[in-house]
Amino acid sequence: MHVLILGGTTEARQLAGLLHGTPGLTLTSSLAGRVASPRLPPGEVRVGGFGGAEGMAAWLRAHAVHLLIDATHPFAGTISFHAASAAASAHVPLLALRRPGWVPVEGDVWHEAGSLEEAARLLPGLGRRVFLTTGRMGLATFADLDELWFLVRSVDAPEPPHPARMEILLDRGPFDLDGERELLRRHRVDVVVTKDSGGTATAPKLTAAREAGLPVIVVRRPQAPDGVPVVADPEAAARWVAERH
Incomplete structure:
Protein backbone atom coordinates (compact mmCIF):
# COMPACT_ATOMS: atom_id res chain seq x y z
CA MET A 1 0.00 0.00 0.00
CA HIS A 2 1.32 3.43 -1.00
CA VAL A 3 0.33 6.38 1.23
CA LEU A 4 0.95 9.97 0.15
CA ILE A 5 1.00 12.66 2.86
CA LEU A 6 0.69 16.27 1.78
CA GLY A 7 2.78 17.68 4.58
CA GLY A 8 5.00 20.43 5.85
CA THR A 9 3.33 20.63 9.27
CA THR A 10 4.26 19.23 12.66
CA GLU A 11 1.29 16.89 12.47
CA ALA A 12 2.39 15.59 9.07
CA ARG A 13 5.85 14.77 10.42
CA GLN A 14 4.34 13.07 13.45
CA LEU A 15 2.06 11.00 11.23
CA ALA A 16 4.98 9.99 9.02
CA GLY A 17 6.81 8.89 12.16
CA LEU A 18 3.87 6.73 13.20
CA LEU A 19 3.56 5.09 9.76
CA HIS A 20 7.22 4.77 8.82
CA GLY A 21 8.45 1.21 8.94
CA THR A 22 5.01 -0.40 8.79
CA PRO A 23 5.40 -3.71 6.93
CA GLY A 24 3.81 -3.65 3.50
CA LEU A 25 3.41 0.15 3.47
CA THR A 26 5.24 2.61 1.24
CA LEU A 27 5.20 6.16 2.55
CA THR A 28 5.81 9.39 0.63
CA SER A 29 5.60 12.90 2.10
CA SER A 30 5.18 15.85 -0.25
CA LEU A 31 6.48 19.31 0.73
CA ALA A 32 5.64 22.52 -1.08
CA GLY A 33 9.23 23.75 -1.01
CA ARG A 34 8.50 27.22 0.36
CA VAL A 35 10.91 26.84 3.31
CA ALA A 36 14.61 26.81 2.51
CA SER A 37 15.58 24.20 5.12
CA PRO A 38 12.45 22.25 6.08
CA ARG A 39 12.32 19.69 8.84
CA LEU A 40 12.14 16.45 6.91
CA PRO A 41 9.86 13.60 7.95
CA PRO A 42 10.97 9.95 7.87
CA GLY A 43 10.37 8.03 4.68
CA GLU A 44 10.48 9.17 1.08
CA VAL A 45 10.13 12.91 0.47
CA ARG A 46 9.22 14.83 -2.68
CA VAL A 47 9.46 18.62 -2.89
CA GLY A 48 7.51 20.97 -5.15
CA GLY A 49 4.07 21.38 -6.63
CA PHE A 50 2.11 18.92 -8.75
CA GLY A 51 0.83 21.31 -11.39
CA GLY A 52 -2.68 21.73 -10.05
CA ALA A 53 -5.39 19.17 -9.43
CA GLU A 54 -4.88 17.41 -12.76
CA GLY A 55 -1.15 17.10 -12.14
CA MET A 56 -1.76 15.67 -8.69
CA ALA A 57 -4.26 13.16 -10.06
CA ALA A 58 -1.73 12.08 -12.66
CA TRP A 59 0.92 11.67 -9.94
CA LEU A 60 -1.46 9.55 -7.84
CA ARG A 61 -2.07 7.24 -10.80
CA ALA A 62 1.55 7.08 -11.95
CA HIS A 63 2.81 6.17 -8.47
CA ALA A 64 -0.05 3.82 -7.61
CA VAL A 65 -1.11 5.75 -4.51
CA HIS A 66 -3.75 3.94 -2.46
CA LEU A 67 -4.44 6.54 0.25
CA LEU A 68 -4.03 10.35 0.28
CA ILE A 69 -3.77 12.39 3.49
CA ASP A 70 -3.98 16.17 3.37
CA ALA A 71 -1.95 17.27 6.40
CA THR A 72 -1.06 20.71 5.04
CA HIS A 73 -1.24 23.98 6.97
CA PRO A 74 -4.81 25.19 7.65
CA PHE A 75 -4.09 28.27 5.52
CA ALA A 76 -2.75 26.32 2.53
CA GLY A 77 -6.26 26.34 1.13
CA THR A 78 -5.58 25.86 -2.57
CA ILE A 79 -3.72 22.57 -2.16
CA SER A 80 -6.63 21.16 -0.14
CA PHE A 81 -9.08 21.80 -2.98
CA HIS A 82 -6.60 20.35 -5.45
CA ALA A 83 -6.30 17.26 -3.25
CA ALA A 84 -10.08 16.81 -3.08
CA SER A 85 -10.40 17.10 -6.85
CA ALA A 86 -7.40 14.85 -7.57
CA ALA A 87 -8.53 12.17 -5.12
CA ALA A 88 -11.98 12.08 -6.69
CA SER A 89 -10.52 11.91 -10.20
CA ALA A 90 -8.03 9.15 -9.35
CA HIS A 91 -10.50 7.29 -7.08
CA VAL A 92 -8.14 7.47 -4.09
CA PRO A 93 -9.60 7.75 -0.55
CA LEU A 94 -8.75 11.12 1.02
CA LEU A 95 -8.45 12.13 4.67
CA ALA A 96 -7.78 15.62 6.03
CA LEU A 97 -5.63 15.96 9.14
CA ARG A 98 -6.51 19.37 10.62
CA ARG A 99 -5.34 20.64 13.98
CA PRO A 100 -8.24 22.34 15.85
CA GLY A 101 -8.38 26.11 15.71
CA TRP A 102 -7.77 28.33 18.71
CA VAL A 103 -10.67 29.32 20.95
CA PRO A 104 -10.66 32.56 22.96
CA VAL A 105 -10.80 32.32 26.75
CA GLU A 106 -11.65 34.82 29.45
CA GLY A 107 -9.34 37.82 29.28
CA ASP A 108 -8.58 37.55 25.57
CA ARG A 220 -9.92 33.20 10.34
CA ARG A 221 -9.13 30.06 8.39
CA PRO A 222 -10.10 29.83 4.72
CA GLN A 223 -12.90 27.55 3.63
CA ALA A 224 -11.98 23.88 3.31
CA PRO A 225 -13.45 21.41 0.77
CA ASP A 226 -16.78 19.88 1.70
CA GLY A 227 -17.28 16.16 2.03
CA VAL A 228 -13.72 15.27 3.08
CA PRO A 229 -13.47 13.31 6.37
CA VAL A 230 -11.40 15.18 8.97
CA VAL A 231 -9.41 14.02 12.00
CA ALA A 232 -7.73 16.25 14.56
CA ASP A 233 -4.54 14.39 15.43
CA PRO A 234 -1.90 12.14 13.84
CA GLU A 235 -2.93 9.12 15.92
CA ALA A 236 -6.45 9.20 14.44
CA ALA A 237 -4.99 9.50 10.94
CA ALA A 238 -2.70 6.53 11.60
CA ARG A 239 -5.70 4.47 12.69
CA TRP A 240 -7.52 5.44 9.48
CA VAL A 241 -4.57 4.09 7.49
CA ALA A 242 -4.35 0.93 9.61
CA GLU A 243 -8.02 0.16 9.07
CA ARG A 244 -7.49 0.26 5.30
CA HIS A 245 -4.13 -1.50 5.39
Missing part, protein backbone atom coordinates in the same frame (compact mmCIF):
# COMPACT_ATOMS: atom_id res chain seq x y z
CA VAL A 109 -9.08 40.73 23.52
CA TRP A 110 -9.54 39.22 20.08
CA HIS A 111 -10.61 40.94 16.87
CA GLU A 112 -11.47 38.47 14.13
CA ALA A 113 -10.60 39.21 10.52
CA GLY A 114 -11.66 37.31 7.44
CA SER A 115 -8.44 38.03 5.56
CA LEU A 116 -5.04 39.68 5.82
CA GLU A 117 -6.53 42.71 4.05
CA GLU A 118 -9.16 43.07 6.76
CA ALA A 119 -6.47 42.67 9.43
CA ALA A 120 -4.49 45.51 7.82
CA ARG A 121 -7.57 47.75 7.90
CA LEU A 122 -8.13 47.02 11.60
CA LEU A 123 -4.53 47.61 12.71
CA PRO A 124 -4.28 51.44 12.83
CA GLY A 125 -7.15 51.60 15.31
CA LEU A 126 -5.62 49.07 17.69
CA GLY A 127 -1.93 49.88 18.08
CA ARG A 128 1.31 51.27 16.69
CA ARG A 129 3.87 48.55 17.46
CA VAL A 130 2.79 45.32 15.80
CA PHE A 131 3.95 41.76 16.38
CA LEU A 132 3.12 40.23 12.99
CA THR A 133 3.19 36.40 12.90
CA THR A 134 1.27 35.68 9.71
CA GLY A 135 4.29 34.50 7.72
CA ARG A 136 6.46 36.16 5.11
CA MET A 137 4.23 35.51 2.10
CA GLY A 138 1.57 38.12 2.96
CA LEU A 139 3.72 41.06 4.05
CA ALA A 140 2.81 43.10 0.98
CA THR A 141 -0.66 43.51 2.49
CA PHE A 142 0.85 45.63 5.28
CA ALA A 143 3.41 47.50 3.17
CA ASP A 144 1.46 50.77 3.03
CA LEU A 145 1.02 51.14 6.80
CA ASP A 146 3.93 53.54 7.14
CA GLU A 147 2.79 54.93 10.48
CA LEU A 148 3.13 51.53 12.17
CA TRP A 149 6.23 49.60 13.29
CA PHE A 150 6.32 45.85 12.72
CA LEU A 151 8.16 42.99 14.37
CA VAL A 152 7.93 40.20 11.81
CA ARG A 153 8.72 36.63 12.84
CA SER A 154 9.43 34.23 9.99
CA VAL A 155 11.36 31.04 9.29
CA ASP A 156 13.00 32.56 6.19
CA ALA A 157 13.79 36.20 5.41
CA PRO A 158 10.97 37.97 3.56
CA GLU A 159 11.33 39.72 0.23
CA PRO A 160 9.82 43.09 -0.75
CA PRO A 161 7.29 44.51 -0.79
CA HIS A 162 6.99 44.73 2.99
CA PRO A 163 6.48 47.42 5.63
CA ALA A 164 9.17 50.11 5.65
CA ARG A 165 9.42 50.24 9.44
CA MET A 166 10.11 46.61 10.20
CA GLU A 167 12.42 44.39 12.24
CA ILE A 168 12.86 40.76 11.16
CA LEU A 169 13.08 37.95 13.69
CA LEU A 170 14.15 34.70 12.01
CA ASP A 171 12.94 31.90 14.22
CA ARG A 172 11.02 28.65 14.12
CA GLY A 173 8.62 27.26 16.73
CA PRO A 174 7.79 25.80 19.08
CA PHE A 175 7.97 28.87 21.32
CA ASP A 176 7.67 28.96 25.10
CA LEU A 177 5.63 31.35 27.25
CA ASP A 178 8.57 33.01 28.99
CA GLY A 179 10.18 33.79 25.66
CA GLU A 180 6.97 35.27 24.26
CA ARG A 181 6.46 37.42 27.35
CA GLU A 182 9.98 38.79 27.04
CA LEU A 183 9.59 39.41 23.31
CA LEU A 184 6.43 41.48 23.82
CA ARG A 185 8.03 43.45 26.65
CA ARG A 186 11.39 44.06 24.98
CA HIS A 187 9.87 45.31 21.72
CA ARG A 188 7.06 47.26 23.45
CA VAL A 189 4.44 45.49 21.34
CA ASP A 190 0.93 46.85 21.70
CA VAL A 191 -0.97 44.67 19.18
CA VAL A 192 -0.51 41.13 17.83
CA VAL A 193 -1.60 39.79 14.44
CA THR A 194 -1.82 36.05 13.84
CA LYS A 195 -3.53 33.50 11.68
CA ASP A 196 -5.71 30.90 13.41
CA SER A 197 -3.12 28.19 12.83
CA GLY A 198 -4.14 26.21 15.90
CA GLY A 199 -1.88 23.76 17.70
CA THR A 200 0.51 24.35 20.57
CA ALA A 201 3.76 25.34 18.84
CA THR A 202 2.90 29.03 18.49
CA ALA A 203 0.01 29.33 20.98
CA PRO A 204 2.08 30.83 23.87
CA LYS A 205 2.00 34.25 22.16
CA LEU A 206 -1.75 34.29 22.75
CA THR A 207 -1.27 33.65 26.47
CA ALA A 208 1.42 36.32 26.67
CA ALA A 209 -0.84 38.81 24.89
CA ARG A 210 -3.74 37.98 27.20
CA GLU A 211 -1.57 38.49 30.30
CA ALA A 212 -0.41 41.86 28.95
CA GLY A 213 -3.94 42.93 28.01
CA LEU A 214 -2.99 43.34 24.35
CA PRO A 215 -5.47 43.19 21.47
CA VAL A 216 -4.95 40.31 19.04
CA ILE A 217 -6.18 40.28 15.45
CA VAL A 218 -6.95 36.65 14.56
CA VAL A 219 -7.31 35.90 10.85
Whole structure:
Protein backbone atom coordinates (compact mmCIF):
# COMPACT_ATOMS: atom_id res chain seq x y z
CA MET A 1 0.00 0.00 0.00
CA HIS A 2 1.32 3.43 -1.00
CA VAL A 3 0.33 6.38 1.23
CA LEU A 4 0.95 9.97 0.15
CA ILE A 5 1.00 12.66 2.86
CA LEU A 6 0.69 16.27 1.78
CA GLY A 7 2.78 17.68 4.58
CA GLY A 8 5.00 20.43 5.85
CA THR A 9 3.33 20.63 9.27
CA THR A 10 4.26 19.23 12.66
CA GLU A 11 1.29 16.89 12.47
CA ALA A 12 2.39 15.59 9.07
CA ARG A 13 5.85 14.77 10.42
CA GLN A 14 4.34 13.07 13.45
CA LEU A 15 2.06 11.00 11.23
CA ALA A 16 4.98 9.99 9.02
CA GLY A 17 6.81 8.89 12.16
CA LEU A 18 3.87 6.73 13.20
CA LEU A 19 3.56 5.09 9.76
CA HIS A 20 7.22 4.77 8.82
CA GLY A 21 8.45 1.21 8.94
CA THR A 22 5.01 -0.40 8.79
CA PRO A 23 5.40 -3.71 6.93
CA GLY A 24 3.81 -3.65 3.50
CA LEU A 25 3.41 0.15 3.47
CA THR A 26 5.24 2.61 1.24
CA LEU A 27 5.20 6.16 2.55
CA THR A 28 5.81 9.39 0.63
CA SER A 29 5.60 12.90 2.10
CA SER A 30 5.18 15.85 -0.25
CA LEU A 31 6.48 19.31 0.73
CA ALA A 32 5.64 22.52 -1.08
CA GLY A 33 9.23 23.75 -1.01
CA ARG A 34 8.50 27.22 0.36
CA VAL A 35 10.91 26.84 3.31
CA ALA A 36 14.61 26.81 2.51
CA SER A 37 15.58 24.20 5.12
CA PRO A 38 12.45 22.25 6.08
CA ARG A 39 12.32 19.69 8.84
CA LEU A 40 12.14 16.45 6.91
CA PRO A 41 9.86 13.60 7.95
CA PRO A 42 10.97 9.95 7.87
CA GLY A 43 10.37 8.03 4.68
CA GLU A 44 10.48 9.17 1.08
CA VAL A 45 10.13 12.91 0.47
CA ARG A 46 9.22 14.83 -2.68
CA VAL A 47 9.46 18.62 -2.89
CA GLY A 48 7.51 20.97 -5.15
CA GLY A 49 4.07 21.38 -6.63
CA PHE A 50 2.11 18.92 -8.75
CA GLY A 51 0.83 21.31 -11.39
CA GLY A 52 -2.68 21.73 -10.05
CA ALA A 53 -5.39 19.17 -9.43
CA GLU A 54 -4.88 17.41 -12.76
CA GLY A 55 -1.15 17.10 -12.14
CA MET A 56 -1.76 15.67 -8.69
CA ALA A 57 -4.26 13.16 -10.06
CA ALA A 58 -1.73 12.08 -12.66
CA TRP A 59 0.92 11.67 -9.94
CA LEU A 60 -1.46 9.55 -7.84
CA ARG A 61 -2.07 7.24 -10.80
CA ALA A 62 1.55 7.08 -11.95
CA HIS A 63 2.81 6.17 -8.47
CA ALA A 64 -0.05 3.82 -7.61
CA VAL A 65 -1.11 5.75 -4.51
CA HIS A 66 -3.75 3.94 -2.46
CA LEU A 67 -4.44 6.54 0.25
CA LEU A 68 -4.03 10.35 0.28
CA ILE A 69 -3.77 12.39 3.49
CA ASP A 70 -3.98 16.17 3.37
CA ALA A 71 -1.95 17.27 6.40
CA THR A 72 -1.06 20.71 5.04
CA HIS A 73 -1.24 23.98 6.97
CA PRO A 74 -4.81 25.19 7.65
CA PHE A 75 -4.09 28.27 5.52
CA ALA A 76 -2.75 26.32 2.53
CA GLY A 77 -6.26 26.34 1.13
CA THR A 78 -5.58 25.86 -2.57
CA ILE A 79 -3.72 22.57 -2.16
CA SER A 80 -6.63 21.16 -0.14
CA PHE A 81 -9.08 21.80 -2.98
CA HIS A 82 -6.60 20.35 -5.45
CA ALA A 83 -6.30 17.26 -3.25
CA ALA A 84 -10.08 16.81 -3.08
CA SER A 85 -10.40 17.10 -6.85
CA ALA A 86 -7.40 14.85 -7.57
CA ALA A 87 -8.53 12.17 -5.12
CA ALA A 88 -11.98 12.08 -6.69
CA SER A 89 -10.52 11.91 -10.20
CA ALA A 90 -8.03 9.15 -9.35
CA HIS A 91 -10.50 7.29 -7.08
CA VAL A 92 -8.14 7.47 -4.09
CA PRO A 93 -9.60 7.75 -0.55
CA LEU A 94 -8.75 11.12 1.02
CA LEU A 95 -8.45 12.13 4.67
CA ALA A 96 -7.78 15.62 6.03
CA LEU A 97 -5.63 15.96 9.14
CA ARG A 98 -6.51 19.37 10.62
CA ARG A 99 -5.34 20.64 13.98
CA PRO A 100 -8.24 22.34 15.85
CA GLY A 101 -8.38 26.11 15.71
CA TRP A 102 -7.77 28.33 18.71
CA VAL A 103 -10.67 29.32 20.95
CA PRO A 104 -10.66 32.56 22.96
CA VAL A 105 -10.80 32.32 26.75
CA GLU A 106 -11.65 34.82 29.45
CA GLY A 107 -9.34 37.82 29.28
CA ASP A 108 -8.58 37.55 25.57
CA VAL A 109 -9.08 40.73 23.52
CA TRP A 110 -9.54 39.22 20.08
CA HIS A 111 -10.61 40.94 16.87
CA GLU A 112 -11.47 38.47 14.13
CA ALA A 113 -10.60 39.21 10.52
CA GLY A 114 -11.66 37.31 7.44
CA SER A 115 -8.44 38.03 5.56
CA LEU A 116 -5.04 39.68 5.82
CA GLU A 117 -6.53 42.71 4.05
CA GLU A 118 -9.16 43.07 6.76
CA ALA A 119 -6.47 42.67 9.43
CA ALA A 120 -4.49 45.51 7.82
CA ARG A 121 -7.57 47.75 7.90
CA LEU A 122 -8.13 47.02 11.60
CA LEU A 123 -4.53 47.61 12.71
CA PRO A 124 -4.28 51.44 12.83
CA GLY A 125 -7.15 51.60 15.31
CA LEU A 126 -5.62 49.07 17.69
CA GLY A 127 -1.93 49.88 18.08
CA ARG A 128 1.31 51.27 16.69
CA ARG A 129 3.87 48.55 17.46
CA VAL A 130 2.79 45.32 15.80
CA PHE A 131 3.95 41.76 16.38
CA LEU A 132 3.12 40.23 12.99
CA THR A 133 3.19 36.40 12.90
CA THR A 134 1.27 35.68 9.71
CA GLY A 135 4.29 34.50 7.72
CA ARG A 136 6.46 36.16 5.11
CA MET A 137 4.23 35.51 2.10
CA GLY A 138 1.57 38.12 2.96
CA LEU A 139 3.72 41.06 4.05
CA ALA A 140 2.81 43.10 0.98
CA THR A 141 -0.66 43.51 2.49
CA PHE A 142 0.85 45.63 5.28
CA ALA A 143 3.41 47.50 3.17
CA ASP A 144 1.46 50.77 3.03
CA LEU A 145 1.02 51.14 6.80
CA ASP A 146 3.93 53.54 7.14
CA GLU A 147 2.79 54.93 10.48
CA LEU A 148 3.13 51.53 12.17
CA TRP A 149 6.23 49.60 13.29
CA PHE A 150 6.32 45.85 12.72
CA LEU A 151 8.16 42.99 14.37
CA VAL A 152 7.93 40.20 11.81
CA ARG A 153 8.72 36.63 12.84
CA SER A 154 9.43 34.23 9.99
CA VAL A 155 11.36 31.04 9.29
CA ASP A 156 13.00 32.56 6.19
CA ALA A 157 13.79 36.20 5.41
CA PRO A 158 10.97 37.97 3.56
CA GLU A 159 11.33 39.72 0.23
CA PRO A 160 9.82 43.09 -0.75
CA PRO A 161 7.29 44.51 -0.79
CA HIS A 162 6.99 44.73 2.99
CA PRO A 163 6.48 47.42 5.63
CA ALA A 164 9.17 50.11 5.65
CA ARG A 165 9.42 50.24 9.44
CA MET A 166 10.11 46.61 10.20
CA GLU A 167 12.42 44.39 12.24
CA ILE A 168 12.86 40.76 11.16
CA LEU A 169 13.08 37.95 13.69
CA LEU A 170 14.15 34.70 12.01
CA ASP A 171 12.94 31.90 14.22
CA ARG A 172 11.02 28.65 14.12
CA GLY A 173 8.62 27.26 16.73
CA PRO A 174 7.79 25.80 19.08
CA PHE A 175 7.97 28.87 21.32
CA ASP A 176 7.67 28.96 25.10
CA LEU A 177 5.63 31.35 27.25
CA ASP A 178 8.57 33.01 28.99
CA GLY A 179 10.18 33.79 25.66
CA GLU A 180 6.97 35.27 24.26
CA ARG A 181 6.46 37.42 27.35
CA GLU A 182 9.98 38.79 27.04
CA LEU A 183 9.59 39.41 23.31
CA LEU A 184 6.43 41.48 23.82
CA ARG A 185 8.03 43.45 26.65
CA ARG A 186 11.39 44.06 24.98
CA HIS A 187 9.87 45.31 21.72
CA ARG A 188 7.06 47.26 23.45
CA VAL A 189 4.44 45.49 21.34
CA ASP A 190 0.93 46.85 21.70
CA VAL A 191 -0.97 44.67 19.18
CA VAL A 192 -0.51 41.13 17.83
CA VAL A 193 -1.60 39.79 14.44
CA THR A 194 -1.82 36.05 13.84
CA LYS A 195 -3.53 33.50 11.68
CA ASP A 196 -5.71 30.90 13.41
CA SER A 197 -3.12 28.19 12.83
CA GLY A 198 -4.14 26.21 15.90
CA GLY A 199 -1.88 23.76 17.70
CA THR A 200 0.51 24.35 20.57
CA ALA A 201 3.76 25.34 18.84
CA THR A 202 2.90 29.03 18.49
CA ALA A 203 0.01 29.33 20.98
CA PRO A 204 2.08 30.83 23.87
CA LYS A 205 2.00 34.25 22.16
CA LEU A 206 -1.75 34.29 22.75
CA THR A 207 -1.27 33.65 26.47
CA ALA A 208 1.42 36.32 26.67
CA ALA A 209 -0.84 38.81 24.89
CA ARG A 210 -3.74 37.98 27.20
CA GLU A 211 -1.57 38.49 30.30
CA ALA A 212 -0.41 41.86 28.95
CA GLY A 213 -3.94 42.93 28.01
CA LEU A 214 -2.99 43.34 24.35
CA PRO A 215 -5.47 43.19 21.47
CA VAL A 216 -4.95 40.31 19.04
CA ILE A 217 -6.18 40.28 15.45
CA VAL A 218 -6.95 36.65 14.56
CA VAL A 219 -7.31 35.90 10.85
CA ARG A 220 -9.92 33.20 10.34
CA ARG A 221 -9.13 30.06 8.39
CA PRO A 222 -10.10 29.83 4.72
CA GLN A 223 -12.90 27.55 3.63
CA ALA A 224 -11.98 23.88 3.31
CA PRO A 225 -13.45 21.41 0.77
CA ASP A 226 -16.78 19.88 1.70
CA GLY A 227 -17.28 16.16 2.03
CA VAL A 228 -13.72 15.27 3.08
CA PRO A 229 -13.47 13.31 6.37
CA VAL A 230 -11.40 15.18 8.97
CA VAL A 231 -9.41 14.02 12.00
CA ALA A 232 -7.73 16.25 14.56
CA ASP A 233 -4.54 14.39 15.43
CA PRO A 234 -1.90 12.14 13.84
CA GLU A 235 -2.93 9.12 15.92
CA ALA A 236 -6.45 9.20 14.44
CA ALA A 237 -4.99 9.50 10.94
CA ALA A 238 -2.70 6.53 11.60
CA ARG A 239 -5.70 4.47 12.69
CA TRP A 240 -7.52 5.44 9.48
CA VAL A 241 -4.57 4.09 7.49
CA ALA A 242 -4.35 0.93 9.61
CA GLU A 243 -8.02 0.16 9.07
CA ARG A 244 -7.49 0.26 5.30
CA HIS A 245 -4.13 -1.50 5.39
